[in-house]
């Protein structure tokens with residue numbers, strides 16, 4: 513008999529009762545160090561006082577009105593995101609996939625608006641993950657996710673990761689945009705090299721193609737910049753973000769330049785829930801913290817410290833951790849042993865982490881962690897590696 517909850521997840525047999533900062537606690541009092549953050553969502557940890565206060569106050573005032581009316585929190589958050597980024601305008605969504613859908617529609621509309629209705633193709637990179645809706649899945653382009661769901665949404669072409677020549681060779685007059693994650697998340701925390709990002713930017717400019725950056729996982733401070741594209745010193749045309757933007761409240765955003773958004777006039781797109789007052793109150797509260805002077809710099813320094821400490825474990829246990837990649841608090845451990853073994857060994861030491869492709873384990877702690885949490889992680893990870901090594905050599 514089918515479970516009452518649609519069984520599309522293989523869930524770990526545990527449920528959490530509450531959280532405190534980077535800790536998750538079960539009903540019977542077991543405490544887990546949360547270096548998963550609900551897959552890069554709980555950017556400020558659990559029960560952050562500023563978020564709890566804001567949400568509670570807003571809940572007593574107004575939850576939802578509709579995008580038929582002005583929403584002051586939406587205007588405020590959009591203005592702040594515009595001021596802090598490349599963008600001129602923002603559309604609010606409820607998830608990463610919806611932000612990606614908006615980005616794809618916007619890029620296609622941009623060209624149609626200029627009389628180029630045949631210009632709708634989007635180039636993506638192998639190993640990408642852009643979401644589970646039908647167009648986002650087509651952009652993701654993975655057989656195992658697409659199989660059985662009918663015809664694949666047309667207009668997507670995929671090229672090998674970090675292969676500039678391949679990318680250039682498929683760019684034609686039908687190309688509307690290039691869509692990429694600056695650091696692939698599900699794909700194994702693989703950064704697109706900065707010089708390649710700059711080359712792609714240049715090529716897009718040359719050919720009148722839009723550069724769409726998927727910052728659903730890498731954005732909102734995770735790498736120590738508000739958006740990861742900033743590390744390459746480029747400016748995209750469109751950015752899709754979500755996850756950390758709401759600190760656990762379901763929301764997302766699609767940011768764009770005025771030119772890229774020029775086809776998106778009234779009636780071309782919409783969302784019932786996107787940008788509602790409750791979500792916007794929380795989004796503004798998250799941004800209050802992310803934009804506090806020194807906050808992102810601390811993400812960089814804590815990330816460095818974490819990376820160096822994990823590198824020492826990797827030196828000690830090269831048969832388990834082969835190397836580390838990523839940026840800020842978006843780190844991937846390339847494993848020598850099966851990555852699921854390391855995720856399980858960490859779990860046994862009460863540390864939550866997330867597996868990824870390419871035999872990688874992701875460390876995605878809340879951005880509020882400090883030195884003491886890094887030390888705690890390192891002590892638990894050292895034990896996990898020791899146990900795993902003994903198991904593997906038994």
Ligand code: PLP
Pocket residue numbers: 551607608609610612641642643644693697698726727728729730754755
């Ligand atoms: N894009 C990236 C890079 C992601 O990591 C994800 C989710 O993991 C998505 C898009 C889809 O986001 P959502 O699950 O919120 O629809």
